[in-house]
Amino acid sequence: MRIVVALGGNALLRRGEPMTAGNQRANIVRAASVLAELVGEGHSIVITHGNGPQVGLLALQAAATSDGGTFPLDVLGAESAGMIGYVIEQELGNLLRQRLFATLLTQVKVDPHDPAFAHPTKPIGPVYDEATARRLATERGWQIAPDGDKWRRVVPSPKPLAILEASVISFLVERDVIVICTGGGGVPVVARDDGSLYGVEAVIDKDLASSLLGRQLKADMLLMLTDVDAVYVDFGTTAAHALRRVTPREMSGRNFPAGSMGPKVSAAIEFVEATGRPAAIGKLDDAVEIVRGNRGTWLEAGASL
Secondary structure (H helix, E strand, C coil), rough: CEEEEEECCHHHHCCCCCCCCCCHHHHHHHHHHHHHHHHHCEEEEEEEEECCCHHHHHHHHHCCCCCCCCCHHHHHHHHHHHHHHHHHHHHHHCCCCEEEEECCCCEEEEECCCHHHCCCEEECCCECHHHHHHHHHHCCCCCEECCCCCEEEEEEECCCCCEECCHHHHHHHHHCCEEECHHHHHHHEEEECCCCCECCCEEEEEEHHHHHHHHHCCCCCCEECCCCCEEEEEECCCCCCCCCCCCCCCCCCCCCCCCHHHHHHHHHHHHHHCCCCCCEEEEEHHHHHHCCCCCCCECCCCCCC
16 A cells, blocks of 8 residues: 555654654654554555654754844754654665665645634644743743643644645655655745745644645555554543544544644544545554554544444
């Protein structure tokens, strides 16, 4: 199968873990071993990845410079995509030495009038306790929101409309190249009246962009890997239970957090409804078993709970 595999930012840098290069590489080594297993099963994979922790750290580093030369989020997003893609390509290449790889910076078109620009929901950067988060929000003009039992900075996350490099990605995939692309949801750009492009201050949700990429590439499956084993109803309560096989219609009536599982569910619904092919959500370590249908949450036409 041709599978778009979306690696969550928290699968690459575990929640609460110090954001060091060593920790990130160690987690990517783990992810690479899982991806290599999928290739070993005979699947053609296109890899996307999150960048929430990393782009937030880059923004903090840029803000700390004495010359005030802060880069906008689209540029920092491109920087983080290059950084993460490089390590993924290197570590996966160490395991699959006979394969060809390409890490591709990806522009993603968005609507400049998207309401998301007025209602930021995408968490980036490190987590803080509430008091620290509120202090930083006041000092730096951030908008913040809860993230589990912690708080994080949130930024606009407009809906992706088109993967502008999709034809290049398709060209490479058809030639058996393993492509790493759409990092951090891609670099958000809008078109001027004359068709020229410019970047905007936002971070696109990686799962929604991956769903769009999967549709544009005519992928057989969308696989979203994170740090939880499935989609749960009533998560965090004693009534919590995992969903295993569901239809888009069954999932559409449920509410999931906008900053975490919500975009994954929306991405899965969009992919299944547009293609009639399955989407799955689950834990990184379970990837092979998820694709086999034994783990995670599957969304597909005609499924049942």
